[in-house]
Amino acid sequence: MRMRRRQQQFADDKQAFLEAVAITARASRADKQDYLGWTGQRELRISAIVDEAFGVKSFYFTDPEGAPLPSFEPGQFLTCHLATSAGEKPLVRCYSLSDRPREEYYRLTVKLCSPPADRPQLPPGRGSSRLHAMQVGDRLSVSAPRGGFFLDPRRRHPLVLIAGGIGVTPIVSMLASLAEAGDDREVYLFYGVRNSNEHPLRDQIEEIVREHPNVHQFVLYSQPLPDDTQPDDYHEQGRITVDLVRRIVPTGTFDYYLCGPGGLMETMVEGLLAAGVPADRVLYEAFGPASIRKPSDTAEPATVAAGPPTRVVLANSHHEVDWDNHCESLLELIEELGVAIDSGCRSGNCGMCAARVLEGDIATVKQPGAQAPEGYCLACISVPKSPLVLDL
Numbered sequence: 001m002r003m004r005r006r007q008q009q010f011a012d013d014k015q016a017f018l019e020a021v022a023i024t025a026r027a028s029r030a031d032k033q034d035y036l037g038w039t040g041q042r043e044l045r046i047s048a049i050v051d052e053a054f055g056v057k058s059f060y061f062t063d064p065e066g067a068p069l070p071s072f073e074p075g076q077f078l079t080c081h082l083a084t085s086a087g088e089k090p091l092v093r094c095y096s097l098s099d100r101p102r103e104e105y106y107r108l109t110v111k112l113c114s115p116p117a118d119r120p121q122l123p124p125g126r127g128s129s130r131l132h133a134m135q136v137g138d139r140l141s142v143s144a145p146r147g148g149f150f151l152d153p154r155r156r157h158p159l160v161l162i163a164g165g166i167g168v169t170p171i172v173s174m175l176a177s178l179a180e181a182g183d184d185r186e187v188y189l190f191y192g193v194r195n196s197n198e199h200p201l202r203d204q205i206e207e208i209v210r211e212h213p214n215v216h217q218f219v220l221y222s223q224p225l226p227d228d229t230q231p232d233d234y235h236e237q238g239r240i241t242v243d244l245v246r247r248i249v250p251t252g253t254f255d256y257y258l259c260g261p262g263g264l265m266e267t268m269v270e271g272l273l274a275a276g277v278p279a280d281r282v283l284y285e286a287f288g289p290a291s292i293r294k295p296s297d298t299a300e301p302a303t304v305a306a307g308p309p310t311r312v313v314l315a316n317s318h319h320e321v322d323w324d325n326h327c328e329s330l331l332e333l334i335e336e337l338g339v340a341i342d343s344g345c346r347s348g349n350c351g352m353c354a355a356r357v358l359e360g361d362i363a364t365v366k367q368p369g370a371q372a373p374e375g376y377c378l379a380c381i382s383v384p385k386s387p388l389v390l391d392l
């Protein structure tokens, strides 16, 4: 009985926390009255599916009764609860919203996540496979749009938007919002992708560039196809580099927004800071393995100091193990032990993996996008700093 009460208390606290994450984004945009969001999960219907590029599909979600959908900040993501076979817990995955806020629909553009190049025998990503198998008319439970990576309306500097591969999705949402608002500041979009087969949302971006002289696009193909031509398909062969950005963008004060593969983000963030761009002008989104740290992060190192092993106890599931740094986060360790825990963005933004700390201290490996409430940690970005007891 006491256990059930405690679980209920945990569920209530966690719900309050998830709402707080949404409120933080809302408060940061106090001038926008129409940001409502919703609490918990809500069912949406897939109204259309569009093939965008090789292995990339856009899913258009609408309210089943046709009700208007709440607004969101361009750059934010939607958390999907993807049903599995009967009895199993749904897979929780966060995908960036890829169009500007519209009352009629939310659009997600999702790439079927392939196995790593060096382990092709592995199956494709479970979340993206599940979504790609869905049909028009299917319904999906989603949590309200969230996330700390969004076009901040209080900042008025001209923009440099840098995207790699499917990381272009939140960037297109920003671009489409700027275009819709008639925002006339200079915008430089750098987009790195392999070739024309893998070039999603191209028509939409090109239309915006055509119709808005203040928006400039520079496309790099790293592996162009024999039929790909310059400048129709791409401008240069290769990858985005800081030198290229500095060559194209005029001198001045810009805000930089980045999203793409981990390597690209790591190189570009480091390079921009080294080139003298102030850290508060470099904003980026990184999900899961693409999570990166920047020097301004005050978060502590991922590893615990050498010395006697640090004990991690999961009180409810009766697990007790030594933390030996082979996992990158408590979430990884908890999953490895087979203990049920929700997770979403895996980079401290969505709050799905909040776990109550009963005893001990944690350190975080990156700055959280969502602040965990007193007594909780975000397991995906936390490691133990001392012997730890978690309420799991």
Ligand SMILES: NC(=O)C1=CN([C@@H]2O[C@H](COP(=O)(O)OP(=O)(O)OC[C@H]3O[C@@H](n4cnc5c(N)ncnc54)[C@H](OP(=O)(O)O)[C@@H]3O)[C@@H](O)[C@H]2O)C=CC1
Residues within 6 Å of the ligand: 077, 095, 096, 111, 164, 165, 166, 167, 168, 169, 170, 192, 193, 194, 221, 222, 223, 239, 240, 241, 259, 260, 261, 262, 263, 264, 265, 267, 285, 286, 287, 288, 289, 290
């Ligand atoms: N909101 C978010 O946080 C989102 C994040 N993502 C992230 O994007 C990543 C995957 O994107 P995906 O489409 O598979 O990427 P790809 O592997 O297809 O790479 C896309 C392009 O980026 C280039 N690239 C790779 N590494 C670097 C680097 N170090 N510097 C410059 N360019 C580089 C690639 O060049 P080459 O061909 O030479 O490798 C390629 O041209 C995932 O890690 C995902 O987490 C995606 C969507 C949303």
